Amino acid sequence: MRTLNATVALILIVGSTLLNAATYKGQKIYMDSCKTCHGGGQELAGSKKQRAWKKLMDNKGEKLVDIHLSSKKASASWEYFKDRSFAKKAKHLEDFLVEYASDSGNVPACN
Numbered sequence: 001m002r003t004l005n006a007t008v009a010l011i012l013i014v015g016s017t018l019l020n021a022a023t024y025k026g027q028k029i030y031m032d033s034c035k036t037c038h039g040g041g042q043e044l045a046g047s048k049k050q051r052a053w054k055k056l057m058d059n060k061g062e063k064l065v066d067i068h069l070s071s072k073k074a075s076a077s078w079e080y081f082k083d084r085s086f087a088k089k090a091k092h093l094e095d096f097l098v099e100y101a102s103d104s105g106n107v108p109a110c111n
């Protein structure tokens with residue numbers, strides 16, 4: 001019984017950490033993949049409302065991918081957006097962008 005309680009507690013702790021980790025992961029992906037072209041992530045995130053980000057990031061970031069693939073100026077990112085691994089990253093990115101959207105109520109931390 002005691003191990004069961006400990007297991008449940010552990011699952012709860014890990015679960016809530018993972019939720020925060022998702023935003024962090026998204027931020028890291030942004031830093032690695034988008035910052036060179038778009039600058040500060042929280043500024044970009046704050047340029048749209050939560051609904052707009054959700055729409056852009058719908059269906060594994062389909063619209064975001066389209067915007068880049070149809071822009072010659074973004075050609076340096078084509079390989080990145082065409083890569084299948086982007087689908088996996090899209091969800092984390094969405095968490096991050098929505099978390100810092102202009103109507104999220106979150107004040108960006110200095111970074």
Ligand code: HEC
Pocket residue numbers: 030033034035036037038056064067068070071072073074075076077093
């Ligand atoms: C190689 C440079 C480059 C990279 C890397 C890049 N982008 Fe872009 N992005 C662009 C360009 C150029 C445009 C403008 C496309 C146009 O309108 O012609 C754009 C457009 C956008 C837009 C639409 C802007 C608007 O106002 O609607 C969003 C959102 C965006 N990018 C987010 C991202 C995210 C998130 C990443 C990382 C996963 C990323 N970009 C990576 C170059 C880049």
